[in-house]
Amino acid sequence: MTSFREPTIQPTEEAAVEDRALRPQRMADMVGQRAVFERLMIAVDATRKRGEVLGHILLDGPPGLGKTTFATCIPKELGVSLQIASGAALTAPKDLLPYLSNASEGSVLFIDEIHRLPIAVEEFLYPAMEDFRIDITLGDGVAARTINMPLRPFTLVGATTRAGLISAPLRDRFQMREHLDFYSFDELAEIVRRSAAKLSMPMDDASADEIARRSRGTPRLANNRLRWIRDFSTSRANGELTIEIAKTALEMQGIDELGLDGFDRKYLETIQRVFGGGPVGVEAIAHTMSTATDTLEDDVEPFLLRCELVVRTPRGRRLTPRGEEHLGAMPQTAPQRRLF
Ligand code: ADP
Numbered sequence: 001m002t003s004f005r006e007p008t009i010q011p012t013e014e015a016a017v018e019d020r021a022l023r024p025q026r027m028a029d030m031v032g033q034r035a036v037f038e039r040l041m042i043a044v045d046a047t048r049k050r051g052e053v054l055g056h057i058l059l060d061g062p063p064g065l066g067k068t069t070f071a072t073c074i075p076k077e078l079g080v081s082l083q084i085a086s087g088a089a090l091t092a093p094k095d096l097l098p099y100l101s102n103a104s105e106g107s108v109l110f111i112d113e114i115h116r117l118p119i120a121v122e123e124f125l126y127p128a129m130e131d132f133r134i135d136i137t138l139g140d141g142v143a144a145r146t147i148n149m150p151l152r153p154f155t156l157v158g159a160t161t162r163a164g165l166i167s168a169p170l171r172d173r174f175q176m177r178e179h180l181d182f183y184s185f186d187e188l189a190e191i192v193r194r195s196a197a198k199l200s201m202p203m204d205d206a207s208a209d210e211i212a213r214r215s216r217g218t219p220r221l222a223n224n225r226l227r228w229i230r231d232f233s234t235s236r237a238n239g240e241l242t243i244e245i246a247k248t249a250l251e252m253q254g255i256d257e258l259g260l261d262g263f264d265r266k267y268l269e270t271i272q273r274v275f276g277g278g279p280v281g282v283e284a285i286a287h288t289m290s291t292a293t294d295t296l297e298d299d300v301e302p303f304l305l306r307c308e309l310v311v312r313t314p315r316g317r318r319l320t321p322r323g324e325e326h327l328g329a330m331p332q333t334a335p336q337r338r339l340f
Contacts, residue, residue: 022195022223027073031194031219032187033066036178040070043176044077053106054078054155055175056129058114060163062302064220065180067159071110074157081107087116087160093124100128103154114158115165122170129156129173161298182217182306185209191219195226201233206243214250214259216303221259228253258307258326267300268309268327271319278310278318285317 024030027044030037040057047054054074059067075082083099090096090111099109111117117125127133132151137144158174160166171177183191189205189212196203211229215222232249233241254262270288271278282301286293301317304310309323319327 019223021198023069024073025076027070027077029194030066030069030073031190032183033180036070036180039176039178040074041077044074048078053153054108056156056158056173058158058160058163058166058171058174058177059180060160060166060177061180062182062218063161063299064218065182066219067180068110068112070180071108071112071157071159074155075108078106078108080104082110083107084110084112087111087113090117090121092118093121096121096124096128097134100134100151100154101149103152105152106154107152108155108157110157110159112159113161114170115160115162117170119167122167125156126169126173182303183219184217185212188212188215188217188219188222192222192226195223199226199230201226201230202241204241204243207241207246210243210246210250214255214257216259217306218303225250225253225255257329260304260326264300264304265327267296268304268319268323271310271317272324272327277324279313279316280318281316 027037027041043054043057046052057074059070061067071084072082081104083102085096085099103109124134127135128151132153133148134151135146135148137146139145156174158166163171163177163179189208192208192211192215193203196208207229211222211225215225229241229246229249232252233239233245237245254265256265260268266289267285270285271280274288275284282296283293286296289296301310304323305312307322308320309326310317311320
């Protein structure tokens with residue numbers, strides 16, 4: 001899925017190709033998420049052995065943790081085809097129709113950002129998921145009639161950054177619901193080493209550890225940081241890579257010791273400076289930062305909450321002593337603003 005947090009690193013065609021190159025192609029190539037991995041492997045294995053169709057799966061968790069990767073690996077394990085759609089683009093039932101009618105027996109339909117489906121599309125999906133049929137209404141008023149169209153049995157894999165926004169009837173139609181959590185330091189260091197090998201980059205353990213430490217628990221960010229360091233090393237260091245070069249490159253991007261970037265720090269600074277440390281509602285923070293509440297809730301807050309730099313209270317977000325301390329330890333993002 002697309003991330004809002006690093007608008008300056010919009011994937012170019014070349015980066016998109018590299019992203020594909022770095023994405024694990026088989027489940028066995030995936031690092032971490034062991035409990036989720038084991039459960040999905042069992043479901044895939046049983047489906048294969050019985051020659052049945054895999055039950056629908058809902059994956060949730062912050063961006064960049066591997067929801068799309070699981071969704072693309074599962075059909076490869078099953079030897080079936082994959083269609084990819086995005087909840088935001090499915091604005092009416094007719095938008096879903098081609099995907100459902102094209103779905104071959106046992107194939108996977110992946111809907112990213114499934115929490116963004118409008119209710120009419122969601123309701124259209126219910127009989128498709130449950131009974132592999134859709135109800136199409138022809139005509140208007142008293143002349144209207146509904147016809148049932150059977151579908152070939154398929155597997156829906158839904159991904160969301162907001163499990164809380166999924167309605168109960170939709171959630172209940174998924175046989176498996178899996179939550180992806182942030183990766184450990186060791187898992188990220190392993191991902192960095194594997195990605196460096198795929199990009200033919202020399203990589204010592206100290207540099208891999210440094211990148212892992214500054215990747216906010218997120219494989220996508222680990223890969224982004226790695227690619228930036230590669231560019232930096234090519235342009236400024238004749239392709240050489242040492243821990244000092246890695247650190248200089250990351251600092252040049254404003255990535256601090258905890259892996260936070262300027263936007264994360266701006267969020268913390270806004271709570272501290274404008275709202276006296278909180279508690280403050282997320283909408284007020286978003287307005288002040290001229291950004292969308294969704295961006296803060298999906299992309300910024302989960303890791304900061306995880307690190308206990310902020311807490312959510314019934315009255316809003318509050319900076320913790322650890323958050324204060326982190327800001328105190330870091331150079332200010334916008335020192336000139338401190339004058340006011
Ligand atoms: P999401 O769909 O949750 O936003 P993605 O599946 O697109 O995240 O993951 C982003 C990138 O991170 C992938 O392209 C891949 O390179 C890397 N990645 C994600 N999960 C893993 C994993 N378990 N092992 C190795 N790399 C991973």
